[in-house]
Amino acid sequence: MLTRSPWPSFWARLSALSGVAAGLAFVTGWWLEILSLLLGLVFIWNLWQLSRLERWVRLGRRVEPPLSWGLWGELFHALSRRQRRQRERQQRLRGLIREYRDSAKAMPDATVVLQRGDRVVWWNDAAKRLLGLRWPDDERQHITNLIRSSELREYIRHGYSGEPLSLTSPVRRGTTLEVRLVPYGRDQRLLIARDTTRTERLETMRRDFVSNVSHELKTPLTVIYGVADEMRDELAAKEPEWAQPIQLLHEQAQRMQTLVQDLLMLSRLETAAPSPEQWPVDVGNLLDKLCAESRALSGDREHQIELEAEPGLQIYGSESELRSAFSNLLSNAVRYTPDGGKIRVRWFSDANGAYGVVEDTGIGIPQEHINRLTERFYRVDKGRSNATGGTGLGLAIVKHVMQRHAGRLHIKSTPDKGSEFMLVFPRRVISGRSIY
Structure with missing residues (x-):
């Protein structure tokens, strides 16, 4: 970067040279010749300096910047300082990259860098041990071509970055890995695999x-x-x-x-592993029976229990497990909804999957407790739970049923207004649906 403008001194030198040339022309009377000579000298000088600049730029670090004065000298000096700072910055960046790679290599967890198309560009020593990646044969290969696993292929295809995937090591029998995908940068992801065998x-x-x-x-x-x-x-x-x-x-x-x-x-x-012999379950009919049981459970408390079910919508699964999941949600709604409150049950589908929703106008749950509701024996209010007779295992059962049916449990709640529990089933488990 130029610290001061070189143009004043340039114009001063040019003015002095022009004055000398004008004096000579006045004495000799050769105005045209001296003007042509002056312009020629200026042109040759700048052309020579330009050639020196081109040679310096082309040869780069192998030569020192040209020595000159005036405008060209200032330009060479500024470019030299910029080049030196750029070189120092590159050295620092290379040092940081080396430190990053050394620290990543020392990690006990397998770390694999995936670029666009999920192609492998780098991995650490733990990835060699746990995933069997080999250098340089596996570089630029798609990760699912190196680790043959339908679960991993589905996991990467959907780009899950929240829930981990449990996977058996392809090279170490009896070793269980917890795999996570961490997106970063532009079209880049980290695949991290942790040995969880002991856990x-x-x-x-x-x-x-x-x-x-x-x-x-x-x-x-x-x-x-x-x-x-x-x-x-x-x-x-x-x-x-x-x-x-x-x-x-x-x-x-x-x-x-x-x-x-x-x-x-x-x-x-x-x-138990999910049974491969799952049968179509008419969830609408199942919910109709459970709502009747919930009305009987409500008894004198006179809850308003409504059901809206899409006709013909069935999913592949275990009827006993689905019954347990919906039964727990309905019994919780009856248990924690004041007398005369409203409980609404819905079963419907769209292009993405099927949804079972249990809404109530109950006492609600503070936001800070929602993430822990599916833990075993977790209580929002122990006194209230003991009074209502709950075991603290209902939502844990619901969560595991949904995992076994490739689904998810979503919870929304507002204190003193009510709660909504949604069971989300993926499209692939739907066995029948109405035309809509």
């Missing part, structure tokens, strides 16, 4: 423990509930002072049975 093993141990304990509790709880039921029918009638304790025993035994049943259901959903 999965611990999670499996936890699920097995819960399942085994629940199975062991099921039989004694059945006995306790049966005895409490018999005592309520016979002993409480004969001994009125025992009526309240026996009723309390009966209620708590029933609550424990419900909790164990939910735990067993959740354990089965977590451990």
Whole structure:
């Protein structure tokens, strides 16, 4: 960058040279000859400086900038400083890139850089170990050609960047990977794969423990509930002072049975793979039955339960699991909606998929709790949940049912106004639909 303008000195020199030429012309009378000589000298001087500039630019770093004075000297000096700063900037950038690559290479997670078309351009050492990528054979190859997995192909095609994908390592048997896609830059994405084998093993141990304990509790709880039921029918009638304790025993035994049943259901959903032999389920008919059951559950509370179902809309799935998911949503709506409140159930489809919606005019949920509602035993208000008899597992069951049906659960709620729970099923699971 020029620190000062060279034009004043240029015009001063040109004026002085022109004055000398005019003096010589006045003395000799050769006006035309001296003017031509002056213009020729100026032209040759600038042409020579221009050739020096071209040679310097062409040879680049191999030669020092030309030495000159006046306007050309200032120009050469400014360009030299700009070139030096550019060289220093490039060196810093190269250093940053080297540091970035060194840090990425040291990461324990497999990191793969994907450019336009999801072609592999770079990966770290962990990607060699966990994904089996080889340099330079796999460079510029499409990632799904290197890792043959229908789940990964679908995951990348849809560009999921929120939910991770669980994948078995293609080169290390028994190794489970958690894969994520992180978009960045322009048409670029990072594929990050983390070894979660140990975590999965611990999670499996936890699920097995819960399942085994629940199975062991099921039989004694059945006995306790049966005895409490018999005592309520016979002993409480004969001994009125025992009526309240026996009723309390009966209620708590029933609550424990419900909790164990939910735990067993959740354990089965977590451990069992989705059945390949899924059949078309008429969800509209299923919801009609569940709404009738919910009206009976509401009883004297007189909730207004309405159903709008698209006729002929069926999806492939497990009827028992779908029944459990919708039943939990409806029972929650009845449980947390004040007497006389409105509960609206909808079942419809569009070009993107099918949707089941349960809306209520209940007490609502504060926004800070919504992201944790599907956690096991999570309570927004423990006192309120105990009073209504919930187990804290209903929405966890709904979430796992939706995962097994390739769907998602969306929750919207406003305190004191109501809540909306939407089950979103992808288009590919629809087995039949009405013409619209």
